[in-house]
Amino acid sequence: MDELGARAAALVARRPRDARLRRVGTSRAGTPLWLLSVGHGSRQALVVAGPHANEPVGGATALRLAERALADPRLREGADATWNLLLCLDPDGARRNEAWLSGPYTLGNYFRNFFRPGFLEQPEWLPEGAAGATLPETRALLDLQDELRPVFQCSLHGVDVGGAFVELTRELPGLAQRVAHTAARLGIPRELAPYDTLYWPRLGPAVYRIPPPHPGDLAAAITEAAVESTWFHPHRYGTVTAVVEAPMWGVAAVEDATRPADADAVLRSVSHTLRHDTRLLEGILGRIRPSLDTSPDAACLLAPVDDYLLVGPGLADSWDPDMHDAGARRLPPLDTARLTALRLAGRRVALRTAGLLHQLVTGSGRDPSGALPELDRLIDAWCADYREGCGARWIPVARQVEYQARVVIAAFELAGRYAPVRSHSGETEWGSQAALPMHRE
Secondary structure (H helix, E strand, O other), X not given: OHHHHHHHHHHHHHOOOOEEEEEEEEOOOOOEEEEEEEOOOOEEEEEEOOOOOOOOHHHXXXXXXXXXXXXXXXXXXXXXXXXXXXXXXXXXXXXXXXXXXXXXXXXXXXXXXXXXXXXXXXXOXXXXXXXXXXXXXXXXXXXXXXXXXXXXXXXXXEEEEEOEEEEEOOOOOOHHHHHHHHHHHHOOOEOOOOHHHOOOOEEEOOEEEOOXXXXXXXXXXXXXXXXXXXXXXXXXXXXXXXXXEEEEEEOHHHHOOOOOOOHHHHHHHHHHHHHHHHHHHHHHXXXXXXXXXXXXXXXXXXXXXXXXXXXXXXXXXXHOOOOOOOOOOOOOOOOHHHXXXXXXXXXXXXXXXXXXXXXXXXXXXXXXXXXXXXXXXXXXXXHHHHHHHOOOEEOOHXXXXXHHHHHHHHHHHHHHHOOEEEOOOOOEEEOOOOOOOOOOO
């Protein structure tokens, strides 16, 4: 995280007239939240990197976007734009991932050192609404949104294993084609049916519309984003928000639209596996919990463990074709891409939980229940399933960054083309007039 700030400061030193760096908040641990701004236009673009602690690509993408904007006046003066780049929203959580960030980039190293805080400690979410937000990182972002009133906001995310996709609060016609072109050029699979968007409207291949938040319990909030968020907070200003997901390990099958021979058999296997793995991990947690201390560090790791163990059985039940009753929500039509996404999601829940439990045991310095060898075996076997069963392959960081930067620029330009206008009802809708010149790749 210190490197991001240093690189941003060096960029400002090179171009002090066009770029500036300011502190817009402070994390829970006292780490500065840095905003790098490029340009002096009246149309504000806000790019948020690092909202999830285990997804570091956004910081590098933010710096790439700053360099692009400085190099191309069409993205500044030509678009009457200012690019505001929040370098990392959760620097404290990101620091907990540094053990795998230094390499090697293997699935085993990643999951053994994975960290993402519990759902209620993630700064993008507003489970109690904006007025009830208490995390200093969340308050800093809300204040920034209210200050800038951006025409465009982008949240930079990473998929650990899967493919690339985009989520939008409003439709941007033409974005799906731009995503397809960029992904093809960079050899990155598009996720045509992500687990995250299982029941969301599809705007085009690998592009989905985020539904407005609706009431739900904690499990629904975790699995369906059924909660208010900073994605929608600036909606009142006519802002369109894009959540741009870039994969670390790509899986080709996530863009396979063919129909499987027996979808129900795959669903049974995936759901039964997740139930089995959850019970196994619950048993391990029960064995190690008595030997854990009550330090804040242990509590920080236990919170996401409890989240994952909470949602696992419900996910398995919702996918199992033998568990559906007449009133249950039916799964969308199932192709290979969607079944692959569910398989990846189930395995992800188990692997993240196992990795966090591994850290709890190693951090305690003792293992009276002998859980560590068992956790190592599970992590190795499940990572092998990702590699050999799903074909997961590491995507070089440079390609992740380039993909994300190109998609952000495309979405920004399209947001300018389809500028918000007021309808007769007073709701913000989209007009078709060109408000910004289109920038060609």
